[in-house]
Amino acid sequence: MLKKENPLIYLNNAATSWPKPPGVIQAVQESLELPFGGGRGTGKAQRDYLTEGRETVAHFFGEESPDTIVFSSNATDALNTLIHGFTASSPEKFHVITTTLEHNSVLRPLHHLEKKGRIELDHISFSNAKVNPEAIIEAVTDKTRLVVMNHGSNVLGSVQNIRAVGEYLHDKDIFFIVDGSQTAGHIPLDLSAIEFDAFVFTGHKALFGMPGIGGFCIRNPDPVLPVRMGGTGTDSGSLDQPGGLPERYEIGTHNYPGIASLIAGITFLQSIGMDALQRRADRQTELFIKELSSEPGITIYNPDPELPIIAFNIPGLDNDDVGYILARKDNIVVRTGLHCAPLLHKEIDDGAGCVRISPSWFTTDEECRIAADAIKEIAHHAYSQI
């Protein structure tokens, strides 16, 4: 019954975007064809991917200084660097606020520190897919030193009001980390207008880079100690880790192909324009919501997502079975399970998990209609069994 003849419909872009723009693959190939350089080599006519990468990211995010951009392997790597680095600078136990919308890239490092007795942790819940900034503000105590929250939910597709939280925290001695993994590349970002201390991004999702590249923008690195040390190509006579940016956090040989892919991915987004990208994403999201809402056997968890992420379940069917049927019968790739967001799922589906659809710029409207029809067909058959 496997319809191999059906062309693949890839709806798992919130995990890793596919396909990549042609320029991305070409850029990676070119980066590997060149001898290594980037400030340490002695060859001529090499591209300085590091400087170019920082400038591209800073410009795209509306951040004034490229010097605040630090590269990492991905968002999880960046969040670990920030969370553990911040904790390392704090001799006393302190209070941390996060939300139940978070990914395990935030939840697990914080849980680990809580178990070690280094922090007291509060998880702020959400309502209608949103965390109320007032709830975060009300949770602040005189021991609060750190707030970590995502900008966009990887399950519910909702965008959080980080501006309001940042404005409140701005004049307090509280470090504010924003996880922008799901918003970077999907919505226009002007970081210069937002108060935060560190903004985390990853390259392999909506920025269209390859897996293995991410980073963060950090405005005040003083409270975040380096937790990994090594070669930086600078001040090599000293056994101490250099304290300036980016050497404070960037160690070892950089992922040049990854940075090249990120530059090309962002260049592609700029060539399309964020308005056009958002219009298509909104149209396709609305298409899915409208189509799936018309089938009584489908539960949609956020009927008004701001990102192209649609989460649903079909009562009476395990979410994993829905993913299996879509993959095997229709050649449609979705994501099922907990999406590394266990606390969120406890609130929306008792921890059972759900099915997530996430189209990208390269998804056609026709593919969305085919996928919606396939999901409705499954729901129709499951519903008729109840």
Added chain:
Amino acid sequence: MKEFILDTEVTPEFLDFIKHYGSLEMLPGLGEGFYKFEKSDCFSIKGFLNESSFEVRFKKEVMDFTSDFLYSMLYCYQDGKPDFNTLNRRNEALMKRVRTRLHGNKS
């Protein structure tokens, strides 16, 4: 998770046979018919009727001996002549070992 490639297609008769050893759910209208078989504490199978492959998920704590039982299920259905006697005996022995592994010696 393992994908098993069979030398023949899964038939309704085969599903009738294996349902004696676990629970079987079916959505007959989807394609040729989606099915899911669950042998509690051991493994689950999902696939489509008339396909010559299915997906198996083993409970990892007991996988070292439940995988043998899966092969027994296939073997005991050879040529559409189910050998209930052999499989019942193996099932009884298997479940005793599974219970001991998962729950100790409590019955």
